[in-house]
Amino acid sequence: MSDRESLHFINGEYTAGSSGLTFENRCPVDGSLIGLVHEGKREEVDAAVSAARAALKGPWGRMSVEERVRMLYRVADGITARFDEFLEAECLDTGKPKSLASHIDIPRGAANFKVFADVIRNVPTEGFFLETPDGAGAQNYGVRTPKGVIGVISPWNLPLLLMTWKVGPALACGNTVVVKPSEETPLTTTLLGEVMNDAGVPRGVFNVVHGFGPDSAGAFLTEHPGVDAITFTGETRTGTAIMKAAAEGVRDVSFELGGKNPAIVFADCDMDKAIEGTMRSVFANCGQVCLGTERVFVERPVFDEFVARLKAGAEGLKLGRPEDETVNMGPLISKEHQQKVLGYYKLAKDLGATVVIGGGVPDMPDDLKDGAWVEPTIWTGLGDDSAVMREEIFGPCCHITPFDEEEEVIARANDTVYGLASAVWTENMSRGHRVAAQIDCGICWVNSWFLRDLRTAFGGTKQSGIGREGGVHSLEFYTELRNVCVKL
Numbered sequence: 001m002s003d004r005e006s007l008h009f010i011n012g013e014y015t016a017g018s019s020g021l022t023f024e025n026r027c028p029v030d031g032s033l034i035g036l037v038h039e040g041k042r043e044e045v046d047a048a049v050s051a052a053r054a055a056l057k058g059p060w061g062r063m064s065v066e067e068r069v070r071m072l073y074r075v076a077d078g079i080t081a082r083f084d085e086f087l088e089a090e091c092l093d094t095g096k097p098k099s100l101a102s103h104i105d106i107p108r109g110a111a112n113f114k115v116f117a118d119v120i121r122n123v124p125t126e127g128f129f130l131e132t133p134d135g136a137g138a139q140n141y142g143v144r145t146p147k148g149v150i151g152v153i154s155p156w157n158l159p160l161l162l163m164t165w166k167v168g169p170a171l172a173c174g175n176t177v178v179v180k181p182s183e184e185t186p187l188t189t190t191l192l193g194e195v196m197n198d199a200g201v202p203r204g205v206f207n208v209v210h211g212f213g214p215d216s217a218g219a220f221l222t223e224h225p226g227v228d229a230i231t232f233t234g235e236t237r238t239g240t241a242i243m244k245a246a247a248e249g250v251r252d253v254s255f256e257l258g259g260k261n262p263a264i265v266f267a268d269c270d271m272d273k274a275i276e277g278t279m280r281s282v283f284a285n286c287g288q289v290c291l292g293t294e295r296v297f298v299e300r301p302v303f304d305e306f307v308a309r310l311k312a313g314a315e316g317l318k319l320g321r322p323e324d325e326t327v328n329m330g331p332l333i334s335k336e337h338q339q340k341v342l343g344y345y346k347l348a349k350d351l352g353a354t355v356v357i358g359g360g361v362p363d364m365p366d367d368l369k370d371g372a373w374v375e376p377t378i379w380t381g382l383g384d385d386s387a388v389m390r391e392e393i394f395g396p397c398c399h400i401t402p403f404d405e406e407e408e409v410i411a412r413a414n415d416t417v418y419g420l421a422s423a424v425w426t427e428n429m430s431r432g433h434r435v436a437a438q439i440d441c442g443i444c445w446v447n448s449w450f451l452r453d454l455r456t457a458f459g460g461t462k463q464s465g466i467g468r469e470g471g472v473h474s475l476e477f478y479t480e481l482r483n484v485c486v487k488l
Ligand SMILES: NC(=O)C1=CN([C@@H]2O[C@H](COP(=O)(O)OP(=O)(O)OC[C@H]3O[C@@H](n4cnc5c(N)ncnc54)[C@H](O)[C@@H]3O)[C@@H](O)[C@H]2O)C=CC1
Pocket: 153, 154, 155, 156, 157, 180, 181, 182, 183, 211, 212, 213, 214, 217, 218, 219, 222, 233, 234, 235, 236, 238, 239, 241, 242, 256, 257, 258, 259, 289, 290, 337, 340, 392, 393, 394
């Protein structure tokens, strides 16, 4: 058992706040108590927002871009210097394998500061010369200023990665932030406060208030009039609630929401690569990646082979503790989420799906029995209209359907309210480009999955989000672009 207490981080100091409320943080691997988390209410949110507003007028607000860039590099280096602590904390909160978090979550936590420091140092602004009747003309130029205090609401699936994906560009652009990490995963965000202080980031620039969504820190933060804009990653329904809160005061939002992402496997694919990629896109992080595949469409001539090989891959997955290097799948985030996913496992059976593999709770050793485990699961045989094919499950599962024609599969892939990501597997590059252009989603991978270039636009179409982040696209949200027009 661990006894980690998660305090708020407000104005450069750790504090229990005044609400006196705490909740338990439990490890999804075995249900053991990690420690208590302090719950922030209105007062804690008020204090954090005040600190963030004050910091905009302090040394942070006056800092040169070069100084800010150097500071963000120090933050990134601080995460790397404490790599093992971040890794330990992330795996304790999420139960994910250390082999995964050490390759993705923690390095990306550091990279998210460096990438946006580089963007802000190098990005130009526009300039236009306007001819005027007097012949002298006028010079226009753009100026970017920080938006102000950014409210950051982050999820539990990739806690450090997704929180820093927002905090990195927000700070690079000169804003201050108040972060409300997911109640399920408070540890790495809390630890980041120490790194900020060690890097010399002025007090009030980075603030953390723990708590839940409704009637708790999340709602109080998004409703707070002192918050100028809100960035959120999570469920579409929560995005809707946050957007309503943001409407008061006409505050800007950037949302990365749910998905029901398709993978399309053509008969001319490199089958080894398609299997390897789909194994990752379905089962990585126990299926808790918004970019993950839940609908797989396979061209009929290779359907049976694909199903058999994905099944064999799933049979080879090893579930267990994060520190076991042979383990490649952890538990779901919580018992509550386990119930949600198991609900879909039951629904699929009730609807008459063929369960190729899985569909239940695995038989785990005694010391893991209280964890949030589910079996990696594959179905076939359901229609495109079933709830299993339409709703985001967020677990280690997919449904595989055969298709016959390119046009048909594009229409079926697009038949969803979501539009976050897709993967196309083909060795015919003309087809790859052609199909990618027709899938209505924010990112389409051809012959890969989760290959991320952080300079590119990232976000979703339809109900998968609003806005784009990544590279210079993040500036659209985290800065105000103003124009100065000088009459010559
Ligand atoms: N990356 C993604 O796309 C994610 C998707 N999900 C999906 O969402 C489902 C529900 O999981 P949750 O953890 O409940 O996700 P959620 O979207 O409700 O929670 C994400 C964050 O929003 C906060 N929040 C919730 N309600 C809020 C409100 N009214 N105002 C302000 N903040 C609020 C939460 O405290 C948390 O920090 C999952 O089963 C999964 O399907 C969950 C996490 C990440």
